[in-house]
Amino acid sequence: MKQLLQAVKRCSTVAAVVLAAVSLQPAGATAVPNPIVGGTDADEAEFPFIVRLSMGCDGTLYRKNIVLTAAHCVDGYAPGRNTSITVTAGVTDLESPDAITRTSAVIYPAPGYDGLGKDWALIKLDKPVKLPTLKIATDTRYNEGIFTIAGWGATTEDGEQQRYLQKATVPFVSDDACQAAYNGDLIPDEELCAGNIDTGGVDACDGDSGGPLFRRDDAGAWIQVGIVSWGQGCAEPGYPGVYTEVSTFAADIARAATRL
Template sequence: IASGVIAPKAAWPWQASLQYDNIHQCGATLISNTWLVTAAHCFQKYKNPHQWTVSFGTKINPPLMKRNVRRFIIHEKYRSAAREYDIAVVQVSSRVTFSDDIRQICLPEASASFQPNLTVHITGFGALYYGGESQNDLREARVKIISDDVCKQPQVYGNDIKPGMFCAGYMEGIYDACRGDAGGPLVTRDLKDTWYLIGIVSWGDNCGQKDKPGVYTQVTYYRNWIASKTGI
């Protein structure tokens, strides 16, 4: 997370680290005691589920809890050359035990909508700047949803913004997701203090650059797909 701060313990209990051969690759978000949601592009290189693990807690080492991956399901329409359909669900081999530090987040209804300028939160173990290394401590930052009208301007991302994507951050840059944050959560809370997963860190140009905000997979757009794969 570019310009983020270290997250307090138990602040984001649904955040997970997806690891291949015990090395952090991506973030993921716990949506039940057996399923997580992440980005499809996380599995581009490494296809064997048995070498993936998921760890929980605000530190990668030592983790609060670890689970093996039983399987992952990548969206059928995902193609690595494009950035569309960048969503996958991950099933762990044994149930996660919930505690103050580890629990699921709610998914919004498919019909829910979230307005531009809404303040949302991103978290992750990713780099602090473009080209940097992943971090052992979870970091957090506050960003704002950016309207499609703004994000589709030619100097921003133009026609690269497709249905099922949205932008968040600031046009002046600074606060952003970065490499290693991909697959992780963008969340907001409602008036009743319930937290919802509304975005999945997907792509962006560099980290925290002017006119290049982060681009996120829109959870409501894929809500029915998630339900069809996980029953959630």
């Protein structure tokens, strides 16, 4: 397992069956009062495709009735028909009276997910939301440059989750540099890395799991290239964030969404 004593799945809950430093199974676990480290408030309606999940993770609207998130966020929830998850959408302030809420109808974790790679999942909603969706990368051409991250997770390591959506930018980190940082634990074909590897200071953190790593495409539209997955602490120098490489699984995601 990825540096079990140190690498942290970026959910806001901690599984009772693993060491306290590691968050792997959010469902049924004890909530940790833990968005983005080094970020700023997102503007209202700036990222209308980002949603909050009731277990303490984030996600994006892949379709108007389907959320794309991390598999470790739904680990412990029964796959298939499941109404256990509440999705909050359409606001940056989670306490806003304008918030749109939906309930999960079907949970679909990536086939073969075992905690190592393949960290994606789909949640079908009980009914669609009238909000923009976020397209996903289908090849690797956008897997570089400067990315945006956003979420409601902790702003400091071991900090509290946020009421207001936060945003920040992080640069691409090469596979070689990320492999060196994590002693070979990166799965290059399934994961990519981003962050200020020399200085730290900006990163996704606890409660940001499942949220998007995204950037502008050649036409100026937002495109998702990664899913917040894991990392050593939050914004620590020498340890970039690790994200599920969306383009690797784009065809699988599309097929699964069609079947839901």
